[in-house]
Amino acid sequence: MSKEVRLSVRPLVEYVYRSGSIDNRFRSSSSMTDGTIAHQKIQKTYAESDQREVYLKTQIEFKGLSFVVDGRCDGLLKNGDEITIDEIKSTRGDLSDITEETNPVHWAQAKFYAYMYARDHELEKMKVQLTYVHVETEEKKQFTEDYTYSELERYIMSVVEKFEPFARMLLGNKEKRNNSIKELDFPFDDYRAGQRKFAGAVYKSIADKKDLFANAPTGTGKTVSTIFPTVKAIGEGHLERFFYLTAKTITRTAAEETLALMKDKGLHMSSVTITAKDKVCFKEKTICQKDYCEFADRYYDRVNDGIMDILANETLMDRTTIEKYARKHKLCPFEFSLDVAYTSDMIIGDYNYIFDPRISLKRFVDEQRKRTVLLVDEAHNLVDRARGMFSAELFKSPYLQLKRAFKTENKGVFETAKAINDHLLLLKKQCGDTRQVELEEFPDDLLGLLEAFVTEAEKELLEQKESEAQEQLLETYFNAKNFVRISELYDERYVTYLEYGKSEVYIKMLCLDPSHLLQQFGKGYRSKVYFSATLSPLPYFKDMLGAEEEDYSISIPSPFAKENADVFIQPLSTRYRDRDRSVAPILTMLKNLVETRPGNYLFFFPSYAYMQMVYEQFEEEDWGYDAIVQNSGMAEEEREEFLAQFEAGKDTTLIGFAVMGGIFSEGVDLKGDRLNGVVVVGVGLPQLNFERNIIKEYFNKNEKVGYDYAYVFPGINKVLQAGGRLIRTEEDYGTIVLVDDRFLTPKYQKLLPPEWMDYKVIR
The missing domain is CATH 3.40.50.300 (P-loop containing nucleotide triphosphate hydrolases)
Structure with missing residues (x-):
């Protein structure tokens, strides 16, 4: 019987064909939304017989492995007996720079969908079309190729052949992992008082797909009491991976030490610790551009070898191990840790990788979430952290400075910065002598001005100039963008308030109750375990962390006399x-x-x-x-x-x-x-x-x-x-x-x- 490998079209073709450098120069952060809008505009031009967002799935046998591959094609166009797969890509770049050879990943995606459809419908030939659309001008550029079914099949098998060694290694590691888990005993001679009960509650929560809220005092052995049953649940097939989330380095270290202890007892399971980019960067400044950083230059040409190497030789991939292999393969250590994370059984990192709307790991799709568990350590810290993540603030002074700096440099930036500065002064006047005031209405007018500023700032920043004014513009742009983004979460659980002094005006959208948003950002995961030595009083923390009525809770007595x-x-x-x-x-x-x-x-x-x-x-x-x-x-x-x-x-x-x-x-x-x-x-x-x-x-x-x-x-x-x-x-x-x-x-x-x-x- 073939061993099964399940994956989507995009990660498969990206692994085989991605190349080039990390280049995090300023790009419009609205490009994702703009891209979606551009896609939809193209799809609206389709004929009535055409279909959009068509789900396709196939099974490919290769060298004793069974690859179950799925995905959604952008368009399925029908013209009599002629069927065309349309793959739409949006861009802000010059369309004249795009040729048929520009991006093999795009062709690979489209050809995969064509193969899947042709195979399902027993078609002898298919058309494959790449549609590039400029997000601002809506200008289009298309490339179309005809393929026979046998040509598509040969191409797909060549892609699978290149991916097969990686898939085989992942399967081998998974087999070792599952066998080692079956043999794994609790890593200490005895359970401490309350520890068996706690570990049992964690396992039951995962098995029953419930969330658990646990007050487990110092000495309970919280780390092993949560990690051990979660590992056992992987061995039982309940899940594929878990996150160990915490706010502090010391608790991350405790998780690493617990896994090392279990490794000494025979466990073979991969874990990666994600360290913040500014802490792990090898360069003096975190400038992710190929002309500044040799670890960003041609990163994607080398990363597959780095991943194969580290996964073949390591299981506990802490900061030191990530840095060692990143240097060996000349890779950005932060991006490398993220790429390795998507293949790992356990990911150790900060709360923000799941809950922060600005930086959460978005590559984990819904299907993967269902087989993922979140272990949230020191969960008493998450209430205020979440309140901060879901709130946003603005100061007037940066807009006054930009108004002065860009008066003769850029009319658009000058006028939009001036409008925001003036609007905040107007709000200040409306407050009278009250220096701190809760606004009665949500500041829709201010949002409109901020959106206009973001548009003008993007145009200026895309020119990649270097100056102090540009640095200030970039910082203010991200702050304004965040304010606009958080406004999309705004509801009755928020207030907006204003404070002012002699020369400063400060406005804040304050998230009063983060429970609803914690629920939203944690949605889809199989189970979440919130635990702390001081998750007390428990009803308060359950309320603030978004507990549902059917969720479980447990309070373990102190193991100490x-x-x-x-x-x-x-x-x-x-x-x-x-x-x-x-x-x-x-x-x-x-x-x-x-x-x-x-x-x-x-x-x-x-x-x-x-x-x-x-x-x-x-x-x-x-x-x-x-x-x-x-x-x-x-x-x-x-x-x-x-x-x-x-x-x-x-x-x-x-x-x-x-x-x-x-x-x-x-x-x-x-x-x-x-x-x-x-x-x-x-x-x-x-x-x-x-x-x-x-x-x-x-x-x-x-x-x-x-x-x-x-x-x-x-x-x-x-x-x-x-x-x-x-x-x-x-x-x-x-x-x-x-x-x-x-x-x-x-x-x-x-x-x-x-x-x-x-x-x-x-x-």
Whole structure:
């Protein structure tokens, strides 16, 4: 029995015939939409007997493999007994530059469709037509060829022959993968408390095609508890691949380490980590043009060899491995990682590759999504990240600068930039003395002006000039384009608000509730697993992440005994008005704490200003303890230096002053005596501001407790994250102090984890 290879026409012919360089010079980002419109205009000229968007499918046997190939041809034209396949391609370039030999991929697509149709209908001959259409002038250029069925068959078999080694290698890897999964045992000797239950819930969700929302505290072993059952589900044929999505490098590393551990236990499965382009680029500047970058020059002539090489020799393709093979084959490491991702079983990367409307991986078509699972780590971060991805903002000042820069350079850019600048000034005047105001209506007039600016900016940018003004124009163009794009998502879950100062006007389309859009962008995937050590309170996160009624949820108890941590509550007011008065009692508590329980401590504060206030007073006291302080905007090396000072077994006490919700309150693993205590000052409430208050009012109107949604729940999550730095293993012991009188109120008592409830009050 032949082994089956399923794929679409386009990726098959692109693999065989793609060539040339990566050349990301400015191109109109509306070209995709324009291309679709151009296609539709050509199709509207078809005769009544002609058909458009015709689905075709065939099965080709070759060297013991069965290739099941499908796709949609743009046009099927009938003229008596004569049948023509029409393949339409849109362009902004000069049609006179296009010849019959310009793009073999286009001919290959069209000839494949002709073969498929002729075979289905037992036709002896077919016509193949390439129609190139200019998106602006609508001018057409056509090439037509006649083929016999046997000519088409010979051509198709030659294409399949070139693709066969790659297909055979993928099938071989898949066979090894499936066999290894059958033999794979859980990679540890025993399951931790709650771990088997969690892993079982993940597997059941995938098998039942449901989403899962899991609160799994530190120590549960979240990474292996999600990856292991997902891998097993691949072996059972439920899916083909999965994404492991996260916001932080440290959790990506944990996923890579888990897979490496399973590889040591016999797993043969490919994974690729996608690292952001600016981090992985080999050049000083990320200019993806053949005349600047040798890794972009002739990229497509070399990439197939690179893919074959890496897939034949590697399974765990992390950043270092991708860079090694990219250098070996002289390939752009970022584009290479994307190309490898489309063949991999596991893809590790940031949330934005799935959920961000600007940069999601669009090559994964609906059919592939059905056999793909999303594992979303640290899912508590996704609410604010999604709100940011689905919102858009504009400042007036860039348009004023462009108006000045292009006054004599480009009339179109000058006039459209001036119109936007003037319109924002008009909105400012309408607000009167109110410097922050929610607009009553969606700014349709502004959108029209932005669309006009985008059109004029595109014309200027296509000329590829180099100057500071051009750089500013490019940046402002992308910002305007994003504003227009986000406006297409705008509905009752959005508001638009305006802020202004002396010389600046700022307008923002704010996504208040990202749940609907997270649902939309996650649509079609077999299953999504949202998990975190602090997905709490669970009903809030289910609501904000777009849970359906039939979705599953699970809360795993902490695997650590409550005796591992001594919990204290110091009932002070840390509210803004009382902060000056709170400094002395906080320092008294600190002194008593480190004298009776020496060791290393992290003190978390709700803001830099509050932290600085306490730290300065601490320095004046000069008690002889070592102290280090988090600064805003710390580089990765500074962050590592900060954490490296937390050493086990030191005679002296070290106190680290840090900010809640910052770089040290998540993803930091200071095991054993590297950390002996955590003090959390305040209930973590986000700063009271105009935007948060709009969010609050929106949820109040929607019959939720708006203050909790905007302030309390995001705040307590920061508290839980900070406190979670302390107990990382079963052998860890230490002290947690919660400083705020609100921790003793019924509202907050309900939000604290059970293992913190055996607390003592510091009077």
